[in-house]
Amino acid sequence: MTGAAAPAPPPEVLHVSLEGYEGPLDLLLELARAQKVDIARLSILALVDQYLAVIEGARRVRLEIAADWLVMAAWLAWLKSRLLLPEDPEQEEDAEALAGQLAERLAELERMRAAARWLGARPQLGQEVLARGAPERLLRQDRSGLSADLPALLRGYVEALRRAHAKRPYRPVPRRLWTVQEALEQLQGLIGTLPGWGELQRFLPPALRDPVERRAALAATLIAGLEMARGGGIELRQETAFGPILLRTARAGGAQQDGAGAVMPEEQSHDAAA
């Protein structure tokens, strides 16, 4: 009891709890305020000592202290050592400048706190001053206009057709096929009007869009042409394989003169095979 001197009462700062502070900067600002000097003329060294004392005290009470407090403590300890050492021109960053930046950060936080207080002290709408509770909407809606554009119209058309198409059971389009008889009549009707050679295509019925119907008509017309050539009424000619097939009204001895057969070799072989 009387032996070892009772430990000196811990400095007052040790009682500062970290609970009330929103992070290291908040505590530093509080310590700076306690210096009661213009924040620009702050003693950074004193501030560092106070902060480190608080952290040391807090560590004695609780072990777990959030990392950011310790990071700040380490940085401040480093800053303090740099501030105490003679200036070293080799150093990239000058300790005084770093201390100045810290002071500026604290000053900015202090300024923003002052701004928040300034705002908070103003009469606020909905608190100290009230706006009209039931504003009148002096607006009349004119709903006579129409919002519709061309893309929407076209989309509507495509969608209507597509939906209707999907709904109907599949029904193949009935084909209108040109018969050989019809082709014969068409050929006989037209061939007399032709002064010279004419392409087979010219004797097809008009306005045939469907490719299948068009090929069928071509085939029927070719057969009709062959039929007529066999009867000697017309002559057929084709210069190259898959080239245009030409025909004209037969003339006396015309076939030998032109040296072209009524039919192509392939057609002959087909005939032979038939």
Place this chain on the structure above:
Amino acid sequence: MTPPPEDPGHDPAGIAPLEHALRLAEALVFAADRPVPPERLQELLPPGLRAEAVMTLLAARYAGRGVQLTEVAGGYAFRTAPDLAPLLTRVVEVPRRLPRVAMEALAIIAYHQPVTRPEIEEIRGTSLSQATLETLLEHGLIAPRGRKEVPGRPSLWGTTPRFLEQFGLRELTDLPRREELLAGEAQPGLGPGQGMAP
């Protein structure tokens, strides 16, 4: 208009409390989101001042002004003076959208005109209500084009100049051709990659 500076020591007529009550009533009615019943004001008034009397006096002060104190639905509310409301009312255009069905019917009429309602139904593959046709008529987008000489003599429908205007067309032939719209869809099984080698 500003109440004279008040000296509480010299207010034998009791004007200061009345002026205060008027200010309070004015602010309360202004800030309330619904008409203020006199009882609500009464709660805030010193004894001896009747809310109805204060409201009546306040209404008199606003007489002839741009806003008026009116008694509505069991309470008091400020309202724009009736003669000013038309001057201040702004007209906002809220264009309506055509319902999808109407848009589709309109598109079919545009492409197939003159066309009867049964024909539209045939193309859409579903029935078309009279109301939809009427919507299009109301907007002036379609007009009758005589009758089709088939049993029942149904009306034929076509689009109007108003239709061209609405869709920014100079003439009907400005509409894309059907084949352009349905490219690749009209011929199932003949899409790219499935072509027949010669």
Place this chain on the structure above:
Amino acid sequence: MTPPPEDPGHDPAGIAPLEHALRLAEALVFAADRPVPPERLQELLPPGLRAEAVMTLLAARYAGRGVQLTEVAGGYAFRTAPDLAPLLTRVVEVPRRLPRVAMEALAIIAYHQPVTRPEIEEIRGTSLSQATLETLLEHGLIAPRGRKEVPGRPSLWGTTPRFLEQFGLRELTDLPRREELLAGEAQPGLGPGQGMAP
């Protein structure tokens, strides 16, 4: 308070048009739910009458009354007189005040805008909860102002016209200058924008 009955035949001083303009301005600002920019009134005035002049005169007429004409957020709005708040809030519901953290974040956004959340955290020296940002957003006090072109592309935040309205500011420059913030705590509530009494 009621303008004297006017005889249109005897109005050498042109009082009738001015009284009409005052009624219009009063009705217009009274009805609106947001501050009315002077241009909106100007549209309604005859040539030769300036909207600002009419508003100033109207503000003078309302000086000392329960409702006052104030200049906020680039326009004019009526507000209840601040001294009546303690009485009014007994019968009119008022929202909760913003927590201190939200006020701090708001002040930082107001002074540093456009500013990212990490930058706010850097200034405060501690993290900022999502809930705080959301509170400010819900109140319509802040709005995103694009993104900062740094890794992560964080959102930039700025204040809204609603912020000016909330704190009775005409414009952002009504905030105290940064240098003034520390030199003697800015006088609370006596900044410009509150009331327009001459």
